[in-house]
Amino acid sequence: MSKKLSGNGLWESTRMMLPQHKEQILEHDRRYNKRVKPLLHEDEWELIIQNISLSHSYTEDVEIEIFGEYGNKIISGVVTSVSQYAKKLKIECDDGYEWVDFDELISVRLIHEVLRDEVN
Secondary structure, eight states, rough: OOOOGGGTTTHTTTOOOHHHHHHHHHHHHHHTTTOOHHHHHHHHHHHHHHHHHHHHHHOEEEEEEEOOOOOOEEEEEEEEEEEETTTTTEETTTTTTEEGGGGGEEEEEEHHHHHHHHOO
16 A cells, blocks of 8 residues: 555645634744733833923933734834824934823833943
8 A cells, every 4th residue: 555545645645734823823823922912010100200390391301112912023212202192102213203102101211320330
């Protein structure tokens, strides 16, 4: 009897993956790797608001960490506008402006604090 017809030979000899199968596998991986946004303590929110205020008032550079389902994003720049109505920040970066929702914030740190932490 032929090798292809014995055991698992029929499936082994006809291996192929349809584009639909590949998309389904990738979609499953995306759903499996999704993360949930951590809840921030009141003290952390106070620190975030304080650093936003300092950046806006004194044009201090900040490093903002934004939550993403598949990975966090870090933006560096100066807070130029705060919209309490829309609950958004406008940040001036090297490549223009970016609006960030308050709900997406994970942390806001002043750049000179970051440099001081790295030196110690």
